[in-house]
Amino acid sequence: MALIAKTISRTFKFNGMTLADPSPEMDMETVKRFYANQYPELLNSVVEGPVTKGTVSTYTFIRAVGAKG
Template structure:
């Protein structure tokens, strides 16, 4: 029996306005931190986010960017 290794694609998610936004992997060679900083230019809420994952689901590796911003008051 021959085994085949497969590299699973990465997908990134974050919540914005109660909806989950799916982000494509801009470069599989980048670290997850680099991807986070890349997308923070477009989505400022990601400037204060942490990375959770990966979780393998549907033949892909899913990472979640979770905002650590609190509320005032």
Template sequence: MATTTLKTSSLPREFVFNGTRIPDPDPWMSIEQVRDLLTPSYPDIATATMTGPEDTGTSLRYTFARAIGSKG
């Protein structure tokens, strides 16, 4: 009788904002914690919408898109 061994591994996360690829600062942080960490460097992330994760085959990609709206 043949046996099959399954190997599992987790894909690293990556974040994309305004065409810029941002590596995962800490895999143990939640998405909201990553957003809070990146907000000082990328202020528009605070109000951006997030989509994902998208499996790219080599990573799980989360994309932040600017919130589009008109000012008063």
């Protein structure tokens, strides 16, 4: 039996949206800061995952919930 190498791609989910991988070389914190320009609430989020199905790994940004004051 021969082994076949497959490339795993990443996607990111946030608030019901799917965000493309800006660069496979970026770590999760760098991706979070990259998208924080458009979605500032990402700065207070945590990353869950990945959940891999086939050749796609999906990471989910979860907004932190807390009380002000």
